[in-house]
Amino acid sequence: MATLSKLKELMQLPGAVAAGEFAEDGRLLSYYGDMSEKAAEIAALMCAANKAMGNMQAKGWSAYTGKDGFYPVQGFAVAGGKYAACIMGNVGVFVELSKADFDKTFETLSKYI
Numbered sequence: 001m002a003t004l005s006k007l008k009e010l011m012q013l014p015g016a017v018a019a020g021e022f023a024e025d026g027r028l029l030s031y032y033g034d035m036s037e038k039a040a041e042i043a044a045l046m047c048a049a050n051k052a053m054g055n056m057q058a059k060g061w062s063a064y065t066g067k068d069g070f071y072p073v074q075g076f077a078v079a080g081g082k083y084a085a086c087i088m089g090n091v092g093v094f095v096e097l098s099k100a101d102f103d104k105t106f107e108t109l110s111k112y113i
Helices: 004-010 037-065 102-112
Strands: 016-022 028-033 075-080 083-088 091-096
Touching: 004 016, 004 028, 004 091, 004 102, 016 037, 028 037, 037 075, 037 083, 037 091, 075 102, 083 102, 091 102
Parallel strands: none
Antiparallel strands: 016 028, 016 091, 075 083, 083 091
16 A cells, blocks of 8 residues: 555655555545545546556457557556546556656656556
């Protein structure tokens, strides 16, 4: 489980507004930042669903191309409007697009997979 200190570390990333951890079934395990608990619960469900969908697509792509290496999905980003959700493993951070440093964000997140 991500400790509060890890979530606080993620909050130091450029543009970070909230960070959290979710279970494979979409339960919110912990969060920190400028987000209500209800919003964090919905974000946890969204992250788990997107991760599951990415894994399904990666398995299909591997089967279709005959090439391994797409599965399992390690991380992803979903961007829209002013924000992006950046996820590695079951830990993620929401960032403002105009302020985010995606290389630094995924480098930091990769410590938690």
